[in-house]
Amino acid sequence: MLRRGNGVVGRGMVERMVSSMLCGGNATTTTCSRGFSAEVGEQQRARKINLFTAINDALNLSLEEDEKTLIFGEDVSFGGVFRCTSGLLEKHGSDRVFNTPLCEQGILGFAVGAAAMGYKPVVEIQFADYIFPAFDQIVNEAAKYRYRSGGMFSCGGLTIRTPCGAVGHGGHYHSQSPEAFFMHSPGLKVVMPSGPKDAKGLLLSSIRDDNPVVFFEPKIMYRTSVEEVPYGDFTVPLGKAAVVREGKDITLVGWGSQVGVLRQAAEEVEKNDGISCEVIDLRTILPWDVDTIAESVTKTGRLLVSHEAPLTAGVGAEIVSTISKECFLNLEAPPLRVCGADTPFPLVLEPFYLPRQSRVIAEIRNSLAF
């Protein structure tokens, strides 16, 4: 039996407010940790669940399939401030699902060391906004662990889960989308799902992948996004984008909750303007799927990339630059980026900051009119 403290430590009043709002009031144990049957046939069955339950499913499955899987972070023992780890401690024990002291660099350092011993730590950073204290451990250590040791050592079992993105009232530190910071770090994989099914399939792939993965979960979708998700084991491959809507006039690229915004914009311009949009969910940000996007742009001749994070040096810049080179002769209009402003994420001005549907629609029309 390992000795450890039994305290559940809160971050502070602001976080409590935000998380309780997001969790829909009192955080109670949910029914999401249903058993996983290995029976044939059961695998194919699906049920309608939300995104946090899909994450919980994937975590439970990982703990079941490999005793080296560990889950830790701040407040994960009681189920997590977003309920993603609900029921896991009771099922798998406090040696494998446990709270850590409130220290992000410690969580990541601890995880890198456990991974170096062949374990599979799936750690949680409570909000992506608080991943920066661990930036050094992620970028200088985790990302370079295999390369610098000539392949002798690796922390490939490591997965970092963290809630990200706008949530309506998150202000500076409960809204950020820091994926571009990590995209610039060779050795990492960076993933963001856009719905419950992908969330489960991509998370299982991330946990099994033999490289450190930063897995961003759009927290606004935890409860609002519901879809059919298969029981049992299935994976969605890393590094592959998904064409979620076919079209011929313009290619729209996004990830996370922005995929929903692009789909709605696509429907609107189809109906009102007769513009046919192809919508692509990038899914993996590093290494990203150049081929799927290049193929689409070759067909449509137009590109619009949209993300919540600030414009300058955002992921959109990388995509636009690469596609401009790959598809130079096919482009009929300048590739566009519809992104967050180059400001800290604002509180009351959030509606103006975000690259919402109306702005995307205006830019689609601009592109077609070019």
Added chain:
Amino acid sequence: MIRYVAGRWGASAALRAARIGGGSLPELPTSSGRSVVVRGYAAKAGEAAEPSFYEFRDRKIPFVSQLDIHEPSLTGGMPCFRVLDETGQCVLDDASAYEVDEELGRKMYENMVKLQTMDTLFYEAQRQGRFSFYMTCFGEEATVIGSAAGLDFKDHVFAQYREHGVLMWRGQTFQEFADQCYGNHRDYNKGRQMPVHYGRKDMNFQTISSPLCTQLPQAAGAAYANKLANYDGITVTYFGEGAASEGDFHAAMNFASTLACPMIFMCRNNGWAISTPSDEQYTGDGIAGRGSAYGMPAIRVDGMDALAMFHATTIARDYVVKNQSPILVEAMSYRTSHHSTSDDSSRYRELSEMKAWKARDPVARFQIWLEHKGWWTEEEESVLRAESRKAVMKVLDMAEREQKRPLRDLVEDVYDVVPEHLEKQYQEIKEFAKKHKHLYPNDIPIE
């Protein structure tokens, strides 16, 4: 057993009261959502004065009526354990508990001499421009070899950079050290890191990285994992007193303590972090003095006394194995060398100070003791020194002549397999290099 307490804020007041043996204490409200609990239920005036306590989680803090400031101890602090004084004389009345046998004593000494010789000649080779960088561990030979001797081969080591003696103790050859410094094709790191960033999978020695102190929370995580796996060995992490100012030190000490990680925190306090003396690094009682704040036991030891280091490490290791929890060891020494080959330490410290410490050479100190025991002779000394010098010069020449790793290694090991975009970049670089060979070093195979 699952240790899981009901309710978001943990145990009820009654449970807490029971835990601290105060069953008669009044029931306290728990809905506040705060773990700060009992205030002011001390005896009322006129009632019999019962001891009253501030009940905080599982601790019982006595109230006092006198407001005091708790000053840190400004003098003394934790004492420092030693066996041999500066002249190599045993200072213990009864040394029987702190001796080593002849075989171990000789082996420790031989390794310290070899380390000193290698450092001297590698340092000179670097100054001659034969490779890019070097760091010696002059003044700390006893710290490193003494502690290495007190560990088990299967103990996992997470080092900083001035601990190559641990690898030497575990069997790394002069040639292998030289291959790493030259980054030739035999370097285990494939020539990717600066010199002295050694690592050996087969010697349970994690590859060194430059960012200071990052290895400490990693060691804690490794210790935790090894404990779950019932691994038959502990984890040890080395670091300097400067690195202990990093946030990762705090993270690691606190995690190791709360998660009961079986490991040794081995601090080399050599008085200097490049040009920064330790009194600009901290004002507390060194590093060992921090242990109790984290609920961690600590040992302070003379790091220039190989015997003391060996025994301190052995005892610390036994403690870790027995208690399955961490311990902190602070080895006091003096960095008699420059920080690195990029540093001239005469610019920030007195020559006289360096000379005084050099005179306390830990290697010479141990040699005197060995000779006194009749386990070492002048003749053996000159043979060992001469042969070590010869061997080190030879491996430097050999390492220098070896080819470097191929260009392909640029993109290997970034990931488990080379991803498409990286393969493309490699092909571009390779094609360019093939067409412009004169622009590139000729000891790197392009294909």
